[in-house]
Amino acid sequence: MITVLNTIDTGHEDMIHDAELDYYGLKLATCSSDNSVKIYDIKNGTQTLAADLKGHFGPVWQVAWAHPKYGNLLASCSYDRKVIIWKESGEWTKLYEHTGHESSVNSVAWAPAEYGLILACCSSDGSISIIQYSQDTGNWDVKKITGAHAIGVNSISWCPALSADLNLDPLTNKDAPKRLVTGGCDNLIKIWREQGDQWVEENRLELHIDWVRDVAWAPSLGLQRSMIASCSQDKRVVIWSSDDNVSWTPTILNTFDDVVWSVSWSLTGNILAVSGGDNKVSLWRESTDGQWLCISEVAKGLGQTPNDERSTL
């Protein structure tokens, strides 16, 4: 059961596309079609506007917080084909601007902090960029995967540094391959693995029959297997699970009434929040027998428990 804490008047002039809480859950970043990114400090259930970042010339689709060990860093990606990395040092300023894409940049995600300061972003031009900060030179090095998804890549997410396959061989932990998952307009989900200095397509997961809108690799605090949640315009949410990050088994979480736009895992990776076109957010949890149960569902602004039929799905 979840209850509404409060509704935030963001002052955004247009639609909000993403809202992200930072590592500690104490800062909230929102981004909107009105080209701006806003940052709020959350204290005791209230929030105050801390910054209004203007630098994009198009709708800002997504924001992502870096691990705090690198400072207060926020990445934002926009329809204007740019990715901006913002840094707070007293004030929020532009730290770096990545302009390597030929079309709208749809999603950004920071790599697990263990790998260093690495940002992945993906674009409607079908390519993925991996931008790595080099401590020695102070430069940002860009690697690109072109033609990752025909027509465009909608969403990107990193495999946690501690992941299922490590259990197989704990001694090789430090050389564990980096992995990425992307969802695209070709209805596919692809898993990419770093091999040497190349990124190779390791797996493609086919099940969705329309654009994949969001993918999210579950954080793995204590989980013994990897899970990826994907949601699509085909109104379905699918949980892909794997014991070795190589073979993946899909479970359809639910088929919703409308397009599902966004999914987000809880810190412990056992609760999934799903946001769909019917303007509802619902929380799902896997029971011990592998069934996914809706534990809570709210329509916009209203707290409400799931009805019986839903919960027995």
Added chain:
Amino acid sequence: MIPSNTICVSEEGPANALALNKDATQVVIAGRNVFKVFSIEENDFTEVCNLRVGKNLNLNFSSIDVAWSTIEENTLATAATNGAVVVWNLGRSGRSKQEHVFSDHKRTVNKVSFHLTEPALLISGSQDGMMKCFDLRMKEVARTFISNTESIRDVQFSPHQAHTFAAVSENGNVQLWDVRRHERCLQQFTAHSGPVFACDWHSEMPWLATASRDKTIKVWDIHAKPNLEHTIYTIASVGHVKWRPQKKYQVASCALVLDCAVHVWDVRRPHVPLATFAEHRDVTTAIAWQNDPNTFLSTSRDCSLYRHRFSEAAHPVLWANPHGVCVSARGDVTHAAPDCPLPALHTNPASDRYVPGLGRKQPTAGSLRPQAQAALERLFPGGAASVLTRYSGEGRPPCCVVACAKEYKMRGLPTHELAEHNAKVARAYNRHMVGHVWEVVRCVYGRPPPREPPEREPPPPPPAHTNSNAVEEEPLEEVEQWAETQFHNSGVLGMPTLSIYIPPHKYKIRHDATGACGPEGSGWVSAASAHYVDVETADWTLPEEAFPLRAPPPAHQPSILDTTHGRAAAGGASPGGSSSPGSGSSGSNGSACTAPPNLEQTSSAYPGAATPEEGESGPLWVVHEALRPHVEPAPLLALALRHHADLGDVQTAALVMIVLHEHRSDLFPYIDEGLQEHWLLGYIEFLQKHKLWNVATEVVRCAWLSSVWSLSQQSSSVTVCCGRCGRRARPRAMCDRCLPHPDLCAVCRQVVRGLYAWCQGCSHGGHLEHMRQWMEKHQLCPAGCGHHCQLG
């Protein structure tokens, strides 16, 4: 595959401009190397006339702009790079259609425009900052308008006032002129912060749209005083702008650089295009509506001419993700959703909208049916706004996990005392299931180290403080017996259980209590049942009874616990006894949901109520395993920990492992090192997310895995400051500023050679011996800084 109703033709060179004739049946395109007229058929373009003919193809043929008279069927005008304005007559016989050349401008002419009602009036705007009105009948310049700006990029006659025209210039200004008065303009205002490249009059409203390098399109109401009505934000310099016929709020634009697509915007939704046409591979150079809101033509630097149908449009507003959801480390959910949801707009299957050869770079969500398109357009008046809502966390607020993290103890006491403490903490926060795991740990390991041979290591010594009741003095020989332990696979989980030797006098106690025979003859019993059951020590419960991972209902919790403990120890002190069907079935699903059982019913077994907080029957399966006769705690505990970790409670898993101390190795066969590390790092991450640095450091310190333990070596840094000036100094180097002055002893004022002792608080110090002597007598710093120094 190009959709049939978008048609295209390739040219010899890129066209800079295009113009449609009065009834939009023919199109003329003009560029540096191309000047042609096509007739627009249903499915293709047919070349009607190539105007770039003749022997002398001079710069007059190199066109920047072209205009087609709105009245005269055959009259065309072009603006040339050399400053010429050329009038063409398609009705002329012969190959050359050139009618007249006006060479009045000194520099490139950027724009030519016919008067909307006077067929003989043509106006031009040039790079030299002047506009000239030509009288085609007199073949002379009627008037020259001097803008006093650097250059004029666009001139357009107003459809509302026959003699008014607008001119936009590179300094960001818009001027309104009366074509009959050349002395000065009617109005002038600064519209943009950068060059204005184009303007377009709205056909019904007194609106002028201007397009600029500042990446915006602005809509001005110039009914009276110019008033900014709308601003559209695009991603690149806007080169051209054209209102969509019959649609009050829609305007098409194309960019000068970067963006090859043509966008149609709704001025009320100024950030996301309503429709996008991305067929061009290079930037679009000109657009013209075909007198109809549903078709328009465009030329591009990629040398193609396209006719687009609106039904083929892609709709970026539909690609935009209207929802954002995020679950925070604290379990809060943040959800952004639109004020009014988009209606279900069913797209046509987006199958073959990708045209690889033509480099369609924008995704197209599949075109919409006309009704859907109309529905989409109706959405715009309200604009778009989102509601951002925060929800408090899921079922179990993580605050109690955090509170537990703060209060749990993980070292300094023997395992069972730590477990007891932690159990109390867990129960205090209504985490009965977790509390129960701790109870189990307390019970199982509440004794001195079990006499089980560790798998890899020599037996750990018994902890220093153990319950004196529980201490069993073991003869040394027994330790040696461990080498002879026998492994055999029992039914319990298929795991090897051990049999160990128990001296007969001790075994007797068990034997008497249970009435059951030991499995292997007098001295050998299964390790699981050999937990030295002392009837006297009534304060500890049998492992198997503690195993059901269930908690009593909160209300009855303390009394049940006490009673059960007492009775269990007294009456049911045997594994055999508690494996009876009665007690086993009390852990079934059915009773899990019933009201708390009363004490009489559950006197011989642990109360069988499932934890309400978990609301799952999951944990109960452990019960059945636990109640088998030959029970070994390690695999079961390992299972329980795995289960908790799977439920997302890595705290319990990690902390139980920590608290087990020397018993930890028991679990190693069942939980591999990778998973142990995973749990520890997971828990550390959790603690860090809640800013519990001290607890996290404690966990690192208690860690037994080198990979985790070594975390304390990372990201700790020591900085050295100069004791004199306080500036940060380079390691192993003297302060740059105070370089000539060596460190003096604060007591004797002599240079210190050898050991230098200093207070870390104020960084003053000196000879170790001097400092020591000083500190024996004084509390304040010898240097007189007033600091209460502490020396090592």
